[in-house]
Amino acid sequence: MRRARALVAVVALGAALLTxxxxxxxxxxxxxxxxxxxxxxxxxxxxPEALVLGELWRQALAVNGYTVNLRKAVGPAEDLDxxxxxxxxxxxxxxxxxxxxxxxxxxVTGLDPEQTYEAVRDYYEGQDMVVSEQTPFENKDAIxxxxxxxxxxxxxxxxxxxxxxxxxxxxxxxxxxxxxGLVGLQEVYGLDNARFVPxxxxxxxxxxxxxxxxxxxxxxxxxxxxxxxxxLLDDPELLFGSQxxxxxxxxxxxxxxDSEAFMNVIDTVNSELxxxxxxxxxxxxxxxxxxxxxxxxxxxxxxxxxxxxx
Numbered sequence: 180m181r182r183a184r185a186l187v188a189v190v191a192l193g194a195a196l197l198t199x200x201x202x203x204x205x206x207x208x209x210x211x212x213x214x215x216x217x218x219x220x221x222x223x224x225x226x227p228e229a230l231v232l233g234e235l236w237r238q239a240l241a242v243n244g245y246t247v248n249l250r251k252a253v254g255p256a257e258d259l260d261x262x263x264x265x266x267x268x269x270x271x272x273x274x275x276x277x278x279x280x281x282x283x284x285x286x287v288t289g290l291d292p293e294q295t296y297e298a299v300r301d302y303y304e305g306q307d308m309v310v311s312e313q314t315p316f317e318n319k320d321a322i323x324x325x326x327x328x329x330x331x332x333x334x335x336x337x338x339x340x341x342x343x344x345x346x347x348x349x350x351x352x353x354x355x356x357x358x359x360g361l362v363g364l365q366e367v368y369g370l371d372n373a374r375f376v377p378x379x380x381x382x383x384x385x386x387x388x389x390x391x392x393x394x395x396x397x398x399x400x401x402x403x404x405x406x407x408x409x410x411l412l413d414d415p416e417l418l419f420g421s422q423x424x425x426x427x428x429x430x431x432x433x434x435x436x437d438s439e440a441f442m443n444v445i446d447t448v449n450s451e452l453x454x455x456x457x458x459x460x461x462x463x464x465x466x467x468x469x470x471x472x473x474x475x476x477x478x479x480x481x482x483x484x485x486x487x488x489x
Contacts, residue, residue, distance in 0.1 A: 217244055217245045217246060217436050217437070218245070218246045218247075218248070218436075219240070219245055219246070219247050219248070219269045219270065219432065219436060219441075220247075220248040220249075220250055220267070220268045220269050220270075221233055221236060221237065221247055221248070221249055221250065221268060221269065221270050221271060221272070221426075222250045222253040222259050222262055222263070222267070222268035222270070222271040222272070223249065223250070223251050223252070223253065223259075223271065223272045224252065224253065224254070224255060224256075224259070224272065225251065225252035227461060227464040227465070227470065228318060228400060228457065228460075228461055229272050230251060230464075230470040231457075231460050231461070231464060231470045231473055231474055232272045232424060232452075233249045233251065233272055233470075234249070234470045234471055234473075234474035234475075235448050235452075235474045235477065235478065236272075236426065236444075236445060236448060237249045237474075238471075238474055238475060238478055238484070239444050239445075239447070239448045239478055239483050239484075240441070240444050240445075242483070242484055242485065242486055243440065243444050243486050243487055244486070245436070245441070245444075250262075250267075250268055253267075253268065253271070255281070256273065256274070256277045256278060256281045256282055257281055257282055259271040259272075259273070260278070260282045260427075263308070263427060263428075263429060266429075269428060269429050269432040270426050270427060270428030270429065270432070271426070271427055272424065272426065273299075273310075273424065273425050273426065273427045274317075274318065274319075274422045274423070274424055275292070275295045275296055275299045275313060275317075275421060275422060275423050275424070275425060276290075276295055276317075276319060276419075276420040276421050276422040277422065278299050278302070278427070279295055279298050279299055279302070279420075280420070282302075283298070283299070283302045285298060285302075287359075287420030287421070288358075288359070288363070288367075288416075288417060288418055288419075288420055289416065289417050289420075290417060290420055290421055291417060291421055292313065292317060292421040292423050294421075295420060295421040295423070296310075296313045296421075296423065296425070299425065303427060307429070307430045307431065308427055308428065308429060308430060309427070309428050309429075309430050309433055309438075309442070310425050310426070310427055310428075311425045311426040311427075311428070311442060311445045311446055311449060312425070312445075312446040312449055312450070313423035313424065313425045313449065314423050314424040314425075314449045314450075314452040314457075315423075315450070315452060315453050315454070316399075316400060316423070316424070316452050316453055316454040316456070316457045317399060317421055317422040317423040317424075317454070318398055318399055318400040318422050318424070318457070319398065319399055319419045319420065319421065319422035320359060320360075320396055320397070320398060320419040321396075321397050321398065321399050321411045321412070321414065321419065322337050322340070322348075322364075322394050322395070322396065322397070322411070322412045322414075323383070323384075323387070323394065323395050323396075323397035323401075323404075323409045323410065323411050323412070324387070324393065324394045324395075324409065324410050324412065325387045325388075325408065325409060325410070326407075326408055326409060326410050328387075328393060328394075329410040329412075334410070334412060335410075335412065335413060336412055336413040336414075336415055337364070337368050337370075337412045337413065337414055337415075337416075337418070338368050338415065338416075339412070340368070340370055340372075340373070340394060340412070341368055341369045341370055341372065343372060343393075344372065345372045345373075345374060346372065346373060346374070346393040346394055347373075347374050347376055347391070347392045347393045347394070348361065348364075348370075348373040348374065348375050348376065348392065348393070348394050348395065348396075349376045349377075349378045349382075349383050349386040349387075349391065349392030349394070349395040349396070350375070350377070350378065350383065350395060350396035351377070351378065351379070351380045351396065352377040354375075354377075354396050355375050355377065359418065359419055359420070360396070361373065361375055363418050364418065367416050367418045368416070368418070373394075376391065376392060378392070378395070383395035383396060383397060384397075384401075384403045384409065387409065394412075397409075397411065399411060399422075399454060400454060400457045400458050400461055401458070401461070402458065402461040402462035402464070402465040403462075404458050405458050405459055405461075405462040424449065424452070425449070426445050426449075428441075428442075440487075443487060444487060447483065447487060448478075448483060451477075451481045451483070456477065460473050460474075460477060463476075
């Protein structure tokens, strides 16, 4: 009899535990979007940083119950915008300054990140598109010099280059004729003392290392900046505008996939993306790691490989 009672007690305890586990699982699941409709297609450009960003969003969304098709290398900003309007993608990786200048056809020089973001959000708001919160980091043109050259000449800002007798500026060939290039540098900062030397994109840091240039056009999240050998000069007049990252997503699609939960995932990921974090991830991809692995490692590090709680 005692043995029978013991067996009943064990069975009852097991049933209670299973019920509790089931309730917890259901409670966890209920906090995530459910259903086969939670499928979304995100478009990116082809360069490594955009692919990493797409992977960050894809993996974080997957953890939270979404199925994401990542369409890589859709094309430049105007192609991504058109793909969104045509329904070929539901959202895309967007740089605010590029959207404002290339897609919306508006001026970007002199606008800080918040002003640029507001202008992009206003542009899309009337077209049934939604814009996520922007990242802390931005990836835009900048002028880089070697640390030693900056220290020797007391350089902290692009404006300081005007105090030099002359200097050699290396950049991709088209930079010479761009308003957001040499033309703008001369008009905004008075850099008529610059001697322009064209270079292939990607070779500019080698020009600094070899002494073939004193300053070069760079991008603020270049992987080479992880080594701590170069100084990015401040752009106080915001000649190069602002280039933070957002997701632009179709409002109709959002309405069908639990918009609040979806945007919460995107905004939470974006909030973790500092300039240092993005430079490091770009460097890892340059060193041969896949965008998938780099994104996964970062999300684990910041605690975003588990479902968000609403």
